[in-house]
Amino acid sequence: MKKGLFILSLLLSCSLWSAAAQDLIVKKDGTRVEAKVLEIGEKDIKYKKASHLDGPTYLVSVANVVCIRFEDGSTDIFS
Secondary structure, eight states, X not given: OHHHHHHHHHHHHXXXXXXXXXXXXXXXXXXXXXXXXXXXXXXXXXXXETTOTTSOOEEEEGGGEEEEEOTTSOEEEOO
16 A cells, blocks of 8 residues: 555656656656656666766666656656
8 A cells, every 4th residue: 555655656746847958767766867768668768867968878677667757748657
């Protein structure tokens, strides 16, 4: 029950969060990463940190992500 409420609160915070000029990745552990999402694959998401777009490309497992809020306001929710 607590896990369900935690995930629900993350989903709500993801939908209410306003990221100005970048995408926002919300992980299951509650971590938020301001990033530019480059690619969403079946297992991994490739992104660059918003603070360093010329830097390295990072990978995060789709299984560890709750949702992504894109700079245009749209949201992808992962289950």
